[in-house]
Amino acid sequence: MIAITNLSYFLGDRALYDSASLHIKPKQKIGLIGLNGTGKSTLLRMINGEFQPDGGNISKAGDCTIGFLNQDLLSYQSDDSILSVAMQAFERQNILQVQMDKILHDMENNYTDALVDKLAKVQDEFEALDGYTVQSKAEAILEGLGFSTADLHEPLRLFSGGWRMRVMLAKLLLQKPSLLMLDEPTNHLDLPSIQWVEKYVQSYEGAVIVVSHDRAFLDNTVDTTVEVSGGKLNYYAGNYSYYLEEKEQRNDIQRGAYENQQAKIRQTERFIERFKAKATKSKQVQSRVKALDRMDVVDQVIDENAKVHFRFQFTTQPGRHVFQLEDASKAYGEKVILDSTSISMERGDKIALIGANGRGKSTVLRVVAGTENIEGKRRLGHNVSFTFYAQHQLESLNVQHNLIEELKYANPNKTETELRTVLGCFLFSGDDVFKKIKVLSGGEKSRVALAKVLLSQANFLLLDEPTNHLDMQSVNILIQALQQYEGSYIVVSHDRYFVENIANKIWYIEDHQIKEYPGTYQEYEIWIEERGLQSAVSEKAVVSSAPPQKPTSQPTPKSNGKPVSNEDSQKLKKAQKQIEELELTINNLESRKSETETKLADPKIYNDSTALSEINRFYADIKQKLEKSTEDWENLMMEVEELAGK
Numbered sequence: 001m002i003a004i005t006n007l008s009y010f011l012g013d014r015a016l017y018d019s020a021s022l023h024i025k026p027k028q029k030i031g032l033i034g035l036n037g038t039g040k041s042t043l044l045r046m047i048n049g050e051f052q053p054d055g056g057n058i059s060k061a062g063d064c065t066i067g068f069l070n071q072d073l074l075s076y077q078s079d080d081s082i083l084s085v086a087m088q089a090f091e092r093q094n095i096l097q098v099q100m101d102k103i104l105h106d107m108e109n110n111y112t113d114a115l116v117d118k119l120a121k122v123q124d125e126f127e128a129l130d131g132y133t134v135q136s137k138a139e140a141i142l143e144g145l146g147f148s149t150a151d152l153h154e155p156l157r158l159f160s161g162g163w164r165m166r167v168m169l170a171k172l173l174l175q176k177p178s179l180l181m182l183d184e185p186t187n188h189l190d191l192p193s194i195q196w197v198e199k200y201v202q203s204y205e206g207a208v209i210v211v212s213h214d215r216a217f218l219d220n221t222v223d224t225t226v227e228v229s230g231g232k233l234n235y236y237a238g239n240y241s242y243y244l245e246e247k248e249q250r251n252d253i254q255r256g257a258y259e260n261q262q263a264k265i266r267q268t269e270r271f272i273e274r275f276k277a278k279a280t281k282s283k284q285v286q287s288r289v290k291a292l293d294r295m296d297v298v299d300q301v302i303d304e305n306a307k308v309h310f311r312f313q314f315t316t317q318p319g320r321h322v323f324q325l326e327d328a329s330k331a332y333g334e335k336v337i338l339d340s341t342s343i344s345m346e347r348g349d350k351i352a353l354i355g356a357n358g359r360g361k362s363t364v365l366r367v368v369a370g371t372e373n374i375e376g377k378r379r380l381g382h383n384v385s386f387t388f389y390a391q392h393q394l395e396s397l398n399v400q401h402n403l404i405e406e407l408k409y410a411n412p413n414k415t416e417t418e419l420r421t422v423l424g425c426f427l428f429s430g431d432d433v434f435k436k437i438k439v440l441s442g443g444e445k446s447r448v449a450l451a452k453v454l455l456s457q458a459n460f461l462l463l464d465e466p467t468n469h470l471d472m473q474s475v476n477i478l479i480q481a482l483q484q485y486e487g488s489y490i491v492v493s494h495d496r497y498f499v500e501n502i503a504n505k506i507w508y509i510e511d512h513q514i515k516e517y518p519g520t521y522q523e524y525e526i527w528i529e530e531r532g533l534q535s536a537v538s539e540k541a542v543v544s545s546a547p548p549q550k551p552t553s554q555p556t557p558k559s560n561g562k563p564v565s566n567e568d569s570q571k572l573k574k575a576q577k578q579i580e581e582l583e584l585t586i587n588n589l590e591s592r593k594s595e596t597e598t599k600l601a602d603p604k605i606y607n608d609s610t611a612l613s614e615i616n617r618f619y620a621d622i623k624q625k626l627e628k629s630t631e632d633w634e635n636l637m638m639e640v641e642e643l644a645g646k
Contacts, residue, residue, distance in 0.1 A: 001026050001061050001178060001207060002047065004233070008055030009042065016042055018231035019056065024179065029201065030209045031218040031240055034228030036443050036471045040211045043228070044068060044181050047209075067177035069185055073168040075161070082159065082167045083152040086138045089174035093131040096122055130607070134174075141170045144196040145189070146357060162188030173200060179207045186214045187468060190357040191494045203613040213472050215240050216496040230299070251301045258298045268292055312485055314459045319382035320347055322460055322488045323368060325514070328376035330363060337363050339512035340376070345505075347381075350482070351490045352503035352521060359509040361492045362390070365462050368490060386460035389453045391468060394445045399438035403428055403448060406437060410452040419455075425477055426451050443469040454481055461489035467498050496521060575636050582633045589626040596622060 002024040009017040016039035024030065032040050045051045047058060048068045078085055087094065103119045126132070142152055145166045156164060165188045172180060180201075186194050194217060201208055201221040212218055218225070218240040225236040225243035236243040268288045275281035324344040330337045337360035345351060353361050366372040369388050370380075380386075398406060407419045414422075423433050426447040437448065446469045453461060467475050475498055482489065482502045490507070493499050499506075499521045506517040506524040517524045596619045599605060605612050 001064055003059045004047075004056070005059070006056035007046070007053050007058065007233075009039065009046065009051070009053050015231050017053070017233075020231060020233045021056075022226060022233045022235070024207055024209070026178070026207055027205065028207045028224055029204075029222045030207070031222035031225045031243075032209055032211045032228065033218070033225060033240070033243070033472070035473060036441070038228040040228055041070070041183055043233075044070070044183055044209065044211065047179075047181065061178075064179060065175075065177040066179045066181065067172040067175050068181045068183075069165075069169050069172055070183045071165075071187075073165055076156075076164055076168065078156040080156060081153045082142065082147065082156050083135070083138055085156050085167050086142055086170040086174060087134060089138075089171045090129075090131070090134045093126065093129050093134050096126040096129070096131060100126065133608075138170065138174055141173055141200075142167070144193070144200070145170055146193045166193070169197070173204075176204075177206060179209065180204060181209045183211045184213070185210065186212055186217050186494070189494065191354060191496070192356045194494060199614070199617075200610075203610060203617065205609060205613075213467070213470060213475060214495055214497070215472065254298065255301045258300050261295070261298045265292065265295075309484070312454070312487070314487065315457050316383040316385065316459065318347055318384045318459045318488070321345075321379075321381040322347055322349065322384055323381060324377075324379040325367070325374075326377040326379070328367065328374050328378065330360070330367060330372065330374045336512050338367075338374070338509075338514065341513045343507070343514040343516065345488060345490070347488055349488050349505055350503050351488075351505045351507050352499040353490055353492045353507045353509075354494070354499065354521075355508045361509065362464055364507075364509070364514065365390075365464050365490065365492060369462055384460050385458050386462060387453050387456040387458040388462045388464075389449060389466055390464040391446075394442070394449055397437045397445060397449060399436065401437055403433045403435060403437070406448060407451060407455055411455040411457060414455065422451050422455060425481070427474060427477070443471065443474070446470060447474055450478060454485070459487040461485070461487065461491075463489060463491045463493075465492055465494075467493060467495045571639075575639050579633060579636050582629055582636065586626065586629050586633060589622055589629060593619070593622045593626060 004020065004022040004024075007017045007020045008015065032043065034040055042051060045068075046053055048066055099122050100119065103115055103122065107115050107119070130137075139149075139152060143149065147163075147166070156167060159167070169182075169185060182201075185197060189197065194214070198217060198220045201210070208221070210218065210222060220239075222239050223237075225238060225240055227234040227236065227243065227247070236246050238246065268291065272285050272288055276285050322345050324342075326342050327340045328342070329339050353364060355361060363372060365388070367374055367378065369386065370378065371388075398409070401409070403423055404416060404419055407422065408414070408416075411419075420433055423429075428435075428444075428447070437445065440448065446466075450466060453463070466478060470478065475495070479498060479501045482491075491499070491502060503521060504519075506519070506521060508515055508517070517527060519527075596615060599615055600619065605615065
């Protein structure tokens with residue numbers, strides 16, 4: 001579909017790309033990865049025709065169409081409603097709609113056969129292009145991206161840059177280009193929206209290139225990983241996790257080749273040095289000199305995931321209780337955020353506050369920090385000192401300071417050597433430490449601000465979206481720092497990989513209450529899925545008019561007249577309870593399977609390939625869960641029979 005051959009591109013005298021090549025196939029899902037500044041966004045702009053390569057070429061199939069979501073779209077504004085902006089994707093259908101409206105208006109004043117024929121032709125084309133369903137498709141995608149039904153008719157200009165970006169994403173998805181290019185699509189999405197986009201990309205019928213620092217998103221959406229490194233495009237036939245494994249194997253091979261070559265070079269250089277003054281060895285010496293000149297040098301492996309060590313120092317140790325809210329309420333006019341909620345955290349709690357945008361996560365952080373007035377009580381524990389990191393606080397960096405001066409301001413007790421070590425952990429090395437804050441990029445400023453937070457000697461951290469604008473290497477460094485941090489913290493983040501690696505408790509906002517799950521994010525996800533399933537079963541039981549029936553398939557605690565031991569009795573009761581739960585689960589899954597089969601039997605579904613793909617994947621998932629639950633039920637039945645027969 002698209003062939004990139006011997007591509008070269010220079011920024012001044014620095015080569016971003018040097019004879020790089022890549023072939024993009026139809027329906028391929030590519031994750032484009034690499035450190036910040038390696039040229040990922042530049043490559044997308046070259047593919048889109050905005051930038052011209054300095055060498056090589058990019059050839060495209062004649063029928064290839066491209067949709068490009070980039071950060072420049074954040075500034076787009078319009079007085080049109082967000083639904084109207086999204087529906088600009090249907091250019092031909094919109095033209096036909098205007099034509100139909102005009103013909104109908106003309107027919108009110110001058111009804112003729114010619115107008116009737118013209119209307120019929122326009123309506124036929126409109127129907128062939130699914131014109132009668134385009135609005136419902138646009139509404140479905142916008143609501144999937146987090147907009148409420150009421151939002152759809154509000155002017156685009158009233159929404160923030162992040163929400164405008166979602167509208168632009170919806171417009172691109174509706175256009176269904178042959179190649180969809182997404183540059184950091186998750187930066188301005190909350191977790192439910194990210195998961196919705198994941199499902200959409202998984203079933204997208206065209207090719208996709210994603211630039212993202214969200215590891216979970218890449219793992220769930222791409223089948224190919226392309227790494228930008230050293231001016232080349234390195235191809236890996238798998239998702240990000242596969243890339244990490246394969247990259248390590250390639251590094252092992254390269255490391256061995258490098259060491260072997262270096263040993264050979266040292267040996268050759270010793271020979272040259274020893275015999276260069278002997279006339280009898282001149283031919284051999286010249287031969288080895290030429291061999292060194294002709295040698296293709298193997299590059300040394302650069303460890304991009306180096307382990308780092310932070311030495312955190314607290315001026316005071318906090319008491320057992322770090323923070324407490326009691327009967328706290330917070331509202332902005334009619335919008336209620338919290339309603340008589342109570343929550344507490346103790347020393348050592350490492351909490352991730354997650355959920356959809358608009359629930360009030362950032363408000364909760366400000367409440368904890370004491371910068372938001374509330375009804376109720378807020379208590380900070382004994383000897384607790386906190387520091388707050390948020391994106392808007394990047395503006396508080398002193399732009400006239402260099403990096404060393406800015407960190408010195410955060411912790412005057414640190415030596416320059418110690419500050420250089422910290423900056424090195426955050427990828428600032430050599431003369432970088434003397435750069436002025438004003439010349440740094442957004443991502444670099446984020447790293448400086450995070451370094452200041454970690455140097456602050458606070459024993460309680462509040463971090464609002466700390467991974468925004470960070471590349472994967474920087475996220476990995478932040479994870480290591482927080483894992484070594486001995487204090488307590490609350491982090492707001494939509495990055496699932498990050499949350500899974502730094503949190504031992506999950507907070508979420510539900511029904512205007514802050515609620516806690518006492519476990520990791522992975523455990524929380526499983527719990528949420530099970531709770532949703534149980535809720536569906538409970539709802540089904542409530543609406544059922546039939547009286548509850550005792551299970552008839554389970555053996556009684558006694559068999560053959562023999563008593564059951566206490567230990568076996570406990571195992572038997574536990575197994576019987578699990579069987580009851582599984583039977584409810586199986587009934588629910590069978591019901592959902594039947595409903596899905598009814599949908600698949602409807603001929604209309606086959607007119608919408610996206611909906612059909614989604615239903616097919618849902619059906620396959622239900623079947624897999626049903627088979628697993630049935631297998632578990634059979635195993636438990638056998639276990640019960642064995643216990644009852646003892």
